[in-house]
Amino acid sequence: MDFFVILGPVVLLFIVLGFVTYAIFFERKVIGWIQNRVGPNQVGPWGLLQTVADVLKLLIKEDVIPQKADVSLFKLAPIIAYTPAFAVLAVIPFTESLKFADIAVGLLYYMAVSSITTIGILLGGWASNNKYALLGGMRSAAQMISYEIPLVLSVVGVAMSAGSLNLTEIVKAQQTGVWFVLPQFLGFIVFLIAAIAELSRTPFDLPEAESELVAGYHTEYSGFRFAFFMLAEYTYIFAMASLITLLFFGGWSAPFGLTFIPPLIWFIFKFLFFVFFLFWLRATMPRIRVDQLMEFAWKVLLPLAILNIFLTALFKEIPVLSQFY
Amino acid sequence: MNINGEFIAFFIFSVLAIGGAVFMINLTRVMHMALALAFTFFSIAGLYVLLDAPFLAVIQILIYTGAVSILMIFGIMLTKHKDEDKVAPFTVHKLLSLLGVGGFLAIVIWIIYRNPFFSTGEPQAAAFKVTDLGKAMFKTYMIPFEVTSILLLVALIGAIVLAKREEKK
Amino acid sequence: MEKSYLSLAIFFLLGIALPMVALFFGRLLRPHRPLPEKAITYESGVDPTGDSWVQFHVRYYLFALLFVIFDVEAVFLYPWAVSYDLLRTEMGLFILVEMTIFVLFLLIGLIYAWKKKVLEWR
Numbered sequence: 034m035d036f037f038v039i040l041g042p043v044v045l046l047f048i049v050l051g052f053v054t055y056a057i058f059f060e061r062k063v064i065g066w067i068q069n070r071v072g073p074n075q076v077g078p079w080g081l082l083q084t085v086a087d088v089l090k091l092l093i094k095e096d097v098i099p100q101k102a103d104v105s106l107f108k109l110a111p112i113i114a115y116t117p118a119f120a121v122l123a124v125i126p127f128t129e130s131l132k133f134a135d136i137a138v139g140l141l142y143y144m145a146v147s148s149i150t151t152i153g154i155l156l157g158g159w160a161s162n163n164k165y166a167l168l169g170g171m172r173s174a175a176q177m178i179s180y181e182i183p184l185v186l187s188v189v190g191v192a193m194s195a196g197s198l199n200l201t202e203i204v205k206a207q208q209t210g211v212w213f214v215l216p217q218f219l220g221f222i223v224f225l226i227a228a229i230a231e232l233s234r235t236p237f238d239l240p241e242a243e244s245e246l247v248a249g250y251h252t253e254y255s256g257f258r259f260a261f262f263m264l265a266e267y268t269y270i271f272a273m274a275s276l277i278t279l280l281f282f283g284g285w286s287a288p289f290g291l292t293f294i295p296p297l298i299w300f301i302f303k304f305l306f307f308v309f310f311l312f313w314l315r316a317t318m319p320r321i322r323v324d325q326l327m328e329f330a331w332k333v334l335l336p337l338a339i340l341n342i343f344l345t346a347l348f349k350e351i352p353v354l355s356q357f358y
Numbered sequence: 359m360n361i362n363g364e365f366i367a368f369f370i371f372s373v374l375a376i377g378g379a380v381f382m383i384n385l386t387r388v389m390h391m392a393l394a395l396a397f398t399f400f401s402i403a404g405l406y407v408l409l410d411a412p413f414l415a416v417i418q419i420l421i422y423t424g425a426v427s428i429l430m431i432f433g434i435m436l437t438k439h440k441d442e443d444k445v446a447p448f449t450v451h452k453l454l455s456l457l458g459v460g461g462f463l464a465i466v467i468w469i470i471y472r473n474p475f476f477s478t479g480e481p482q483a484a485a486f487k488v489t490d491l492g493k494a495m496f497k498t499y500m501i502p503f504e505v506t507s508i509l510l511l512v513a514l515i516g517a518i519v520l521a522k523r524e525e526k527k
Numbered sequence: 528m529e530k531s532y533l534s535l536a537i538f539f540l541l542g543i544a545l546p547m548v549a550l551f552f553g554r555l556l557r558p559h560r561p562l563p564e565k566a567i568t569y570e571s572g573v574d575p576t577g578d579s580w581v582q583f584h585v586r587y588y589l590f591a592l593l594f595v596i597f598d599v600e601a602v603f604l605y606p607w608a609v610s611y612d613l614l615r616t617e618m619g620l621f622i623l624v625e626m627t628i629f630v631l632f633l634l635i636g637l638i639y640a641w642k643k644k645v646l647e648w649r
Contacts, residue, residue: 159431171587190608193611247571489610489613518589
């Protein structure tokens with residue numbers, strides 16, 4: 034047994050923790066710049082230690098569990114929410130050789146395991162025995178399950194073109210042709226919108242609509258238990274940005290034959306673009322209404338995702354276009 | 359019996375699956391039961407992986423752990439789920455259920471041991487391929503596949519009709 | 528292949544271990560001064576009335592049901608999509624017709640739900 038199998042995931046865990054720390058800092062800075070503010074700049078040089086200080090603060094906060102709460106579920110819920118967020122990273126290949134679990138059903142594994150988090154959120158809201166938390170949890174769950182369907186169906190077109198569910202194979206299929214963002218443009222748009230909704234980011238951040246639900250499902254959580262819900266959210270940003278890069282933007286492959294830049298750098302570059310894109314959205318978009326939210330998933334995104342599948346099958350029949358599908 | 363990694367993994371997953379089921383029956387709060395059941399579903403996915411059926415394992419997580427568990431929790435939310443910590447007395451109804459479940463178990467075991475698929479033939483050494491599954495499903499078992507869609511449609515419409523009636527009350 | 532499953536298991540174990548370890552060390556660092564006021568359920572400063580484990584509207588359940596059914600549909604679509612090119616050469620366009628019929632039945636269900644105003648959220 035080589036050490037990579039054991040130590041690799043540990044190293045990745047620390048990379049993810051580092052990413053989350055600086056993603057939060059970067060998010061606050063970006064939103065600050067967009068809103069013509071400075072953003073955090075007091076702790077450490079240029080405010081670089083701001084999130085570190087925030088995490089330390091959460092670590093030494095008192096752990097308050099409401100008397101009416103269901104204590105065992107209350108303690109279990111953040112773990113149920115966080116564990117799948119990290120577990121989905123197992124199937125993400127960062128380059129041709131830098132990958133952990135190379136399984137045939139990688140893409141479906143991501144979709145399946147990430148759906149477990151919904152249970153954690155739902156149970157967290159229920160166990161708090163708080164009206165805001167339960168309502169927020171139910172709303173979160175309803176939103177996540179509604180957008181999971183278009184998310185899952187929009188990548189069927191990619192699976193058709195690549196002929197595989199293995200993420201490495203999907204990237205390889207794009208290296209011979211064009212990146213799937215072009216032929217699968219409709220699928221990409223549906224996937225992007227559904228992904229943002231799955232991540233509960235603006236404009237789909239209704240579960241945490243602070244003006245109506247206080248804080249949503251984690252209203253009663255404090256200290257590190259709260260931190261793990263947040264960590265799960267940002268770990269999913271890491272995972273989802275990686276997944277979009279792999280599925281639609283050719284993963285680590287270099288565009289225009291610019292192969293002198295190493296593959297890992299290309300991956301990180303594309304990945305960071307999507308992370309930035311999410312923060313950019315948050316600074317510029319208003320929140321949509323709850324009734325629009327649910328109807329949009331079922332009445333617009335789902336039919337479009339199904340349409341994309343049949344369009345892909347159709348384009349496979351057209352002589353000139355079929356080479357791209 | 360040789361003890362290797364596969365055996366240990368099988369042991370752990372089966373203990374988790376059975377443990378989840380036992381907890382599911384013995385817990386008093388209905389929400390805890392739902393979680394225990396979700397846990398059992400997840401452990402069964404682990405068993406599928408050991409059987410070299412990764413596609414089935416992933417589906418098990420997607421459909422059962424991810425979707426059916428949520429459906430059950432939403433179903434619980436639909437009821438007045440106040441906790442009642444009382445132990446139900448042993449009744450004739452329970453005895454009948456036990457007989458029914460026992461009979462069903464016997465039939466299932468009988469079928470498993472009768473079916474030549476399980477008793478003869480060497481296990482296939484070839485690695486799992488999704489395309490083989492697609493071939494079997496869309497070529498060999500085409501009619502059952504189409505019938506499944508009708509089954510799903512009936513389930514959907516039936517549920518809507520029932521729920522709408524409930525809403526009117 | 529075995530190695531892949533081993534690393535899946537390691538990812539799950541690490542995902543469980545991190546919160547447990549972090550919360551354990553947090554316990555050593557954080558204060559613990561319970562007061563009865565602190566343990567009251569938060570309700571914007573007002574003393575909470577009644578229980579929050581209430582009965583929810585049936586539409587939540589219907590969305591969950593739709594979700595299960597379309598999830599099952601997706602599960603059928605995946606192997607179809609992966610083996611499409613292979614089966615296209617073996618069976619011709621019939622493979623497309625087959626899935627069109629399958630999806631059509633589910634679309635009927637979706638349209639039924641649409642018309643019955645199940646997809647509305649009010």
